[in-house]
Amino acid sequence: MDKITDDSKISKISSKGQVVIPATIRKALQINSGDKLSITVSPDNEIILKKQPSELDWHNLVKDIPTEIVDVDKNGNYDPNKSPDFHDWMVNG
Incomplete structure (x- = not known):
C-alpha cells in the first residue's frame, strides 16, 4: 500500500450526487471500481468513508x-x- 503524502484533496459533487475519490487516494488505499464503501456522518458532520471487505477478502480470511x-x-x-x-x-x- 502506498503512503499518502498529502492527506487533503478537493473533489466536486456531480449533478448526479457522485463524488470522485482522487486517484492517488484510491491507489494508496487499494480502492477499485466496484468496491463497496460505507458512509457515516460523525457527530461533527464529517463524512467518513470506509472500504468494506470484498468477497475475495472474506474468502482469503477464512x-x-x-x-x-x-x-x-x-x-x-x-x-x-x-x-x-x-x-x-x-x-x-
Missing part, C-alpha cells in the same frame, strides 16, 4: 481455517482423536 466433522454424543462428549482441530480449539481456545 480459507485456511480448518474444518472437520465432530461427532458429539447425547452427553456432549466427542473423540479428541477423531476431531483433533476441534479438540485443540476446545482446550486452547
Whole structure:
C-alpha cells in the first residue's frame, strides 16, 4: 500500500450526487471500481468513508481455517482423536 503524502484533496459533487475519490487516494488505499464503501456522518458532520471487505477478502480470511466433522454424543462428549482441530480449539481456545 502506498503512503499518502498529502492527506487533503478537493473533489466536486456531480449533478448526479457522485463524488470522485482522487486517484492517488484510491491507489494508496487499494480502492477499485466496484468496491463497496460505507458512509457515516460523525457527530461533527464529517463524512467518513470506509472500504468494506470484498468477497475475495472474506474468502482469503477464512480459507485456511480448518474444518472437520465432530461427532458429539447425547452427553456432549466427542473423540479428541477423531476431531483433533476441534479438540485443540476446545482446550486452547
